[in-house]
Amino acid sequence: xxxxxxxxxxxxxxxxxxxxxxxxxxxxxxxxxxxxxxxxxxxxxxxxxxxxxxxxxxxxxxxxxxxxxxxxxxxxxxxxxxxxxxxxxxxxxxxxxxxxxxxxxxxxxxxxxxxxxxxxxxxxxxxxxxxxxxxxxxxxxxxxxxxxxxxxxxxxxxxxxxxxxxxxxxxxxxxxxxxxxxxxxxxxxxxxxxxxxxxxxxxxxxxxxxxxxxxxxxxxxxxxxxxxxxxxxxxxxxxxxxxxxxxxxxxx
Amino acid sequence: xxxxxxxxxxxxxxxxxxxxxxxxxxxxxxxxxxxxxxxxxxxxxxxxxxxxxxxxxxxxxxxxxxxxxxxxxxxxxxxxxxxxxxxxxxxxxxxxxxxxxxxxxxxxxxxxxxxxxxxxxxxxxxxxxxxxxxxxxxxxxxxxxxxxxxxxxxxxxxxxxxxxxxxxxxxxxxxxxxxxxxxxxxxxxxxxxxxxxxxxxxxxxxxxxxxxxxxxxxxxxxxxxxxxxxxxxxxxxxxxxxxxxxxxxxxx
DNA sequence: AAAGTTTGACTGAATATTCAGTCTAGAAGG
DNA sequence: CCTTCTAGACTGAATATTCAGTCAAACTTT
Numbered sequence: 001x002x003x004x005x006x007x008x009x010x011x012x013x014x015x016x017x018x019x020x021x022x023x024x025x026x027x028x029x030x031x032x033x034x035x036x037x038x039x040x041x042x043x044x045x046x047x048x049x050x051x052x053x054x055x056x057x058x059x060x061x062x063x064x065x066x067x068x069x070x071x072x073x074x075x076x077x078x079x080x081x082x083x084x085x086x087x088x089x090x091x092x093x094x095x096x097x098x099x100x101x102x103x104x105x106x107x108x109x110x111x112x113x114x115x116x117x118x119x120x121x122x123x124x125x126x127x128x129x130x131x132x133x134x135x136x137x138x139x140x141x142x143x144x145x146x147x148x149x150x151x152x153x154x155x156x157x158x159x160x161x162x163x164x165x166x167x168x169x170x171x172x173x174x175x176x177x178x179x180x181x182x183x184x185x186x187x188x189x190x191x192x193x194x195x196x197x198x199x200x201x202x203x204x205x206x207x208x209x210x211x212x213x214x215x216x217x218x219x220x221x222x223x224x225x226x227x228x229x230x231x232x233x234x235x236x237x238x239x240x241x242x243x244x245x246x247x248x249x250x251x252x
Numbered sequence: 253x254x255x256x257x258x259x260x261x262x263x264x265x266x267x268x269x270x271x272x273x274x275x276x277x278x279x280x281x282x283x284x285x286x287x288x289x290x291x292x293x294x295x296x297x298x299x300x301x302x303x304x305x306x307x308x309x310x311x312x313x314x315x316x317x318x319x320x321x322x323x324x325x326x327x328x329x330x331x332x333x334x335x336x337x338x339x340x341x342x343x344x345x346x347x348x349x350x351x352x353x354x355x356x357x358x359x360x361x362x363x364x365x366x367x368x369x370x371x372x373x374x375x376x377x378x379x380x381x382x383x384x385x386x387x388x389x390x391x392x393x394x395x396x397x398x399x400x401x402x403x404x405x406x407x408x409x410x411x412x413x414x415x416x417x418x419x420x421x422x423x424x425x426x427x428x429x430x431x432x433x434x435x436x437x438x439x440x441x442x443x444x445x446x447x448x449x450x451x452x453x454x455x456x457x458x459x460x461x462x463x464x465x466x467x468x469x470x471x472x473x474x475x476x477x478x479x480x481x482x483x484x485x486x487x488x489x490x491x492x493x494x495x496x497x498x499x500x501x502x503x504x
Numbered sequence: 505a506a507a508g509t510t511t512g513a514c515t516g517a518a519t520a521t522t523c524a525g526t527c528t529a530g531a532a533g534g
Numbered sequence: 535c536c537t538t539c540t541a542g543a544c545t546g547a548a549t550a551t552t553c554a555g556t557c558a559a560a561c562t563t564t
Contacts, residue, residue: 156401156467169468204459207455214407224455
């Protein structure tokens with residue numbers, strides 16, 4: 001762990017120009033979006049390798065935690081060398097923050113995919129909350145929250161982490177608020193203040209997420225789901241019955 | 253950052269159930285459990301030095317984060333040498349986890365002191381929530397939450413952190429529940445399920461605490477306080493007016 | 505289309521730094 | 535002088551990052 005936000009004189013190197021080692025480094029070669037550092041603009045191979053590394057990094061972050069994730073771990077998992085990882089990401093922090101951003105985007109995309117069909121706002125909200133709490137088929141929400149635990153802890157001191165966190169939180173709240181507004185317009189929900197409710201629900205979910213992440217014995221995923229739903233239904237004034245055992249379809 | 257939980261052969265210091273290194277935390281000075289190499293039983297001086305180091309460690313943890321807190325930082329702040337810090341705490345993790353425990357105990361003690369006089373359950377709950385959100389005179393709750401952000405992130409992989417977290421969460425919930433039960437007995441509060449309410453309120457507070465910790469622009473301490481109080485008053489059915497500017501007395 | 509050239513992907517072996525944790529020996533004081 | 539404290543110099547183990555090139559495929563040139 002390093003970074004120490006902007007101030008840092010040394011590390012600051014990235015960015016600016018300094019082509020340094022191989023490749024003209026950062027100065028995006030082709031399409032701007034090609035994210036930072038890394039090799040060329042993106043032969044298919046390169047792009048795949050990048051993603052492979054991001055996924056590997058994510059795995060390691062979940063397993064060992066951000067602070068203990070080493071470049072060599074990622075290199076091993078991708079069957080490459082530490083040098084190549086640096087070749088693609090310039091710095092460790094670059095790699096790790098990009099990995100988190102990557103995961104965030106993937107989660108959100110998956111959420112959209114999943115709720116696209118659901119007709120009622122209440123249904124979408126329930127699905128959202130289920131996604132936060134209940135383990136699905138493949139990838140448990142717990143691993144996802146583990147990453148957030150790290151992200152939150154990092155944010156106060158890392159510019160990069162703070163930026164990701166903010167953007168994600170913004171999106172998260174916007175998502176909730178939209179559902180609430182839609183539900184109110186449709187007459188499904190009571191006319192509470194959408195902003196206040198959004199922040200409060202987000203807080204409830206974050207709080208429960210922590211407990212799920214640390215696996216507190218008092219707060220099982222099921223209980224978390226039930227409490228969150230009860231709170232939501234209560235505030236928005238819609239009916240909700242603690243369906244015994246809900247069958248979650250897909251993970252994420 | 254290190255530790256790697258249980259398995260670790262070396263650092264295993266924390267040892268089985270043993271009280272582990274120095275001080276059974278705050279309490280008694282001489283207390284038996286000398287265990288690991290620490291310094292003697294506890295000349296007044298030694299005990300003070302210990303505490304001085306714990307406080308210094310706390311400061312550094314807040315400033316740089318747990319992972320980036322070095323023994324030498326603590327040594328510098330106490331005007332001593334790294335060797336001395338190790339002399340007192342045997343290992344870095346020992347020092348850091350003890351520091352967190354120390355802070356936790358202090359916070360709780362301070363809370364008890366502060367609410368001892370308050371007659372109504374609603375008043376005590378409001379004070380508790382204010383303590384969580386609003387900055388007091390001296391020490392901002394934000395710094396306190398910064399520590400928790402680290403603690404949460406550490407817990408999934410560090411036995412020591414997990415233990416502290418669990419104990420603290422337990423105490424935290426017990427505290428809330430007691431107030432609720434007292435309030436219900438006194439007829440101040442509605443008869444909601446105390447356990448469910450406790451977990452939900454704890455989640456709301458944790459969630460808001462995160463936002464306060466990361467200084468989210470949408471969630472100012474004041475807003476957090478108000479939302480938390482509104483939720484609480486709403487659930488427990490007692491009157492609460494968003495008193496404009498509350499004058500916080502003492503920090504912690 | 506063979507020969508020559510550029511370029512991006514990639515690696516093994518340094519290098520440099522950063523720390524946790526020793527070790528040794530000196531001061532304090534009872 | 536024996537115990538408790540304390541500092542300074544060190545060791546040892548990580549690691550992030552850099553270097554100096556290798557290799558093969560894609561482009562040129564003739």
